[in-house]
Amino acid sequence: MSSLPDIPELLPWHAPLWRQWLKQHQAGRTPHALLLSGPKGLGKQRFADYLCQGLVCQQNTGEPCGVCQACRLAAVDNHPDVSRIQPAEAGKMIKVEAIRQLIHCSGLTASTRRVFVLQSAEAMNASAANALLKTLEEPAPGVVMILITAAPQWLPATLRSRCQVLPFRPVAQDQAQHWLRGQQADVDWSDILAFTGAQPLLALQAHAEGWLDAARQTLQCLMDLRRQGANPVQAAKVLSERSVLTVIHEIHCICSDMAHILVADGQGRLFFPSWKDLVAQPVKQLDMKALLSYIDQLNDLRRQLPRNPNPTMLLEKLLIDWFRLNR
Numbered sequence: 010m011s012s013l014p015d016i017p018e019l020l021p022w023h024a025p026l027w028r029q030w031l032k033q034h035q036a037g038r039t040p041h042a043l044l045l046s047g048p049k050g051l052g053k054q055r056f057a058d059y060l061c062q063g064l065v066c067q068q069n070t071g072e073p074c075g076v077c078q079a080c081r082l083a084a085v086d087n088h089p090d091v092s093r094i095q096p097a098e099a100g101k102m103i104k105v106e107a108i109r110q111l112i113h114c115s116g117l118t119a120s121t122r123r124v125f126v127l128q129s130a131e132a133m134n135a136s137a138a139n140a141l142l143k144t145l146e147e148p149a150p151g152v153v154m155i156l157i158t159a160a161p162q163w164l165p166a167t168l169r170s171r172c173q174v175l176p177f178r179p180v181a182q183d184q185a186q187h188w189l190r191g192q193q194a195d196v197d198w199s200d201i202l203a204f205t206g207a208q209p210l211l212a213l214q215a216h217a218e219g220w221l222d223a224a225r226q227t228l229q230c231l232m233d234l235r236r237q238g239a240n241p242v243q244a245a246k247v248l249s250e251r252s253v254l255t256v257i258h259e260i261h262c263i264c265s266d267m268a269h270i271l272v273a274d275g276q277g278r279l280f281f282p283s284w285k286d287l288v289a290q291p292v293k294q295l296d297m298k299a300l301l302s303y304i305d306q307l308n309d310l311r312r313q314l315p316r317n318p319n320p321t322m323l324l325e326k327l328l329i330d331w332f333r334l335n336r
């Protein structure tokens with residue numbers, strides 16, 4: 010026999026949620042729809058993969074055995090009774106045709122169990138969500154729909170109310186640190202976790218992609234604009250070589266730290282604790298009211314940005330306003 014494919018593994022912080030699920034499933038109270046809901050970087054996808062495999066496993070205990078044919082097919086995403094739906098590209102919508110296809114498949118009940126996984130469920134457009142809602146109102150026997158989302162507020166309330174929610178919450182700091190040190194012992198994870206929040210997979214990604222170095226570039230740019238009267242338009246051009254949404258998020262974190270230093274002398278949570286002294290430099294000259302209104306403006310921009318055709322221009326305006334804030 011060829012070597013066994015890797016079974017998805019649960020992450021340590023999944024244990025309580027998994028026990029709760031398994032108990033319910035083994036008691037015969039398997040719901041037709043589950044909503045795996047919570048911030049990014051907690052392994053919701055991995056949990057869904059494991060759960061899927063447990064549902065189709067021929068041992069039928071709810072826990073994947075990892076050796077039966079069903080487990081092996083599910084592990085390589087080739088099980089005929091497991092279907093996945095996701096946006097065709099990141100940031101795109103899930104359209105009604107994809108949901109109709111799913112509904113069609115869920116009616117083919119040759120199998121005792123069919124599992125559907127909807128990744129980024131919040132990306133369903135209104136008609137897709139409506140079509141799914143109709144199926145959830147009259148579910149076919151043996152069908153389990155697993156919806157995954159980091160933005161449950163974008164799903165219609167009627168749809169959410171048809172699902173059993175499995176809530177994923179940021180893990181305890183020390184558990185996140187411990188797990189991350191197990192992945193890579195030579196990294197100082199505390200600064201990365203301060204920035205990402207205790208979402209360990211997000212922290213891994215941040216480390217691999219150098220998010221802190223990038224944020225440092227943004228901080229330097231704000232300091233240059235303040236001190237040397239550098240050109241905001243030129244600065245926007247340089248910064249917009251990266252995702253503008255990311256840059257705005259970084260500016261938001263930096264300004265939030267400034268506000269925090271201004272009111273609470275930096276006690277409590279900062280996004281960039283190691284840069285506290287540098288971030289604190291402009292604080293004495295800043296007007297608190299103006300800073301808070303600038304932070305509000307950042308929040309508004311983050312909401313508008315996905316629909317804005319010219320993000321570089323938004324960033325320019327933001328940096329010009331920062332420049333003025335420091336005069």
Ligand SMILES: [Zn+2]
Pocket residue numbers: 066067068073074075076077078079080081
């Ligand atoms: Zn199995």
